[in-house]
Amino acid sequence: MGASITSANSNAVTLTQLARDSPGLVQSVPAVEASPARATVTVVDPAATAARVAKYQDALGAPLKMGNDARNIAKALTSTMQSILSQRPDLANAHFDFHPSNGSIKVTSKALGASDILWLEGKLNGNASLVASVKAFHDDAVSGYAKWSEADGASLTASQSDAISEKADGLGGFLSLFQSLGQDAQKYQMKDGDYKLADGSTMDLGQDPTTAAGFLLFVKSAQAAENGTSEFTSTSGATRYVRPVDVFQNTSVIPNFFPDSESRSLGFSQTA
Numbered sequence: 001m002g003a004s005i006t007s008a009n010s011n012a013v014t015l016t017q018l019a020r021d022s023p024g025l026v027q028s029v030p031a032v033e034a035s036p037a038r039a040t041v042t043v044v045d046p047a048a049t050a051a052r053v054a055k056y057q058d059a060l061g062a063p064l065k066m067g068n069d070a071r072n073i074a075k076a077l078t079s080t081m082q083s084i085l086s087q088r089p090d091l092a093n094a095h096f097d098f099h100p101s102n103g104s105i106k107v108t109s110k111a112l113g114a115s116d117i118l119w120l121e122g123k124l125n126g127n128a129s130l131v132a133s134v135k136a137f138h139d140d141a142v143s144g145y146a147k148w149s150e151a152d153g154a155s156l157t158a159s160q161s162d163a164i165s166e167k168a169d170g171l172g173g174f175l176s177l178f179q180s181l182g183q184d185a186q187k188y189q190m191k192d193g194d195y196k197l198a199d200g201s202t203m204d205l206g207q208d209p210t211t212a213a214g215f216l217l218f219v220k221s222a223q224a225a226e227n228g229t230s231e232f233t234s235t236s237g238a239t240r241y242v243r244p245v246d247v248f249q250n251t252s253v254i255p256n257f258f259p260d261s262e263s264r265s266l267g268f269s270q271t272a
Contacts, residue, residue, distance in 0.1 A: 055151035059258065062144025063251040069137035070181070071248040073174055074219050076130040080123055084212045091116065092213045097173030098124055100138040105131060108173065134174070141168045141257040148258045171255045175210040181254075182206055182218055185225065185247045196231045197221070203230050205247060222247045 085092050096109035096117070105124045107117045125131060145164050146156050156164065186206035195203035197220070205225065209218035224230045228244035248254075 052151050055147050059144045059147035059151060062140050062147075063254045063256055064249065065140040065144075066137050067246075067249040067251070067254050069133055069140055070174070070177060070254065071246075072133040073130065073137065074178060074222065074248070076127060076133050077124075077174075078216065078219055080127045080130060081212045081215050084120070084123060085216070088119070091120070093211045095208075095210045096120060097175045097210055098134075099171070099173050100134050100169050102169070103135060105134055137174075138165070138168050141171060141255065145257050145259060152259070154259075168257060171257060173210075175215065177253070178209045178215070178218060178222075181247050181250055182209065182222065184250055184253050185245060189245050194233045196233070197224050198229055198231075 091112075094109070094116070095111045096107055098105050098107045098120075100106070105121060107121045107124065109117055109120075112120070142161070142165050145168070146161065149156055182205035186204070197203050203221045203224060205218065205221050207214055207217055207221075209215040221230075225245040225247055
């Protein structure tokens with residue numbers, strides 16, 4: 001007889017009907033050896049499609065939020081790094097890093113002993129603004145993951161959310177992130193001449209911020225880049241002030257923390 005209608009939104013049609021009416025669709029239906037195959041083609045509600053797209057777009061905004069969080073972390077960290085230099089000048093050039101861990105800050109270092117690491121953790125966790133900014137970075141990463149998963153139709157369970165939260169804690173150290181952000185800006189934006197800060201020192205975003213002393217030099221250049229207060233002298237000798245450069249809003253460096261998402265149609269769903 002042809003097609004048999006099963007509901008207002010779902011049609012069960014034979015393979016011969018599909019071949020006559022929609023040869024393009026039939027190519028995606030798996031072959032069956034003997035009996036005629038049947039496929040169910042369901043038209044997706046446009047409103048539901050729009051809602052899914054909105055969730056994906058919301059999720060894709062997570063790296064930008066995390067970039068803002070990274071900037072806030074750098075600003076909050078500045079006073080603590082200055083305090084480290086004044087109280088423990090012996091640690092000025094000691095390499096270390098830190099990352100979120102169950103709502104607090106965890107310090108890692110291959111160069112320092114356990115007592116020095118514990119002291120640094122105390123300094124960092126004693127900075128309430130820093131702790132809050134680190135938590136915001138972590139939470140925005142988890143939120144982006146959860147929203148993407150929800151748009152895929154697989155909302156996270158409580159246990160899955162806990163696992164993703166733990167995974168977000170391991171995205172990497174913030175000082176290493178600042179290093180990557182600075183090096184990328186130095187390579188692709190601060191080129192073809194010399195950049196000078198207001199005090200006459202050279203702007204250098206490519207230096208190593210994984211020490212207290214190095215971080216303070218990095219954040220000084222990053223702040224000048226963001227404010228547009230550096231002076232640029234080109235290789236031809238022309239001098240001008242440069243446009244503001246936001247070192248932290250770089251989504252090619254900020255982690256894109258999303259689930260592995262299967263490719264799905266936003267217009268039709270098909271099962272066979």
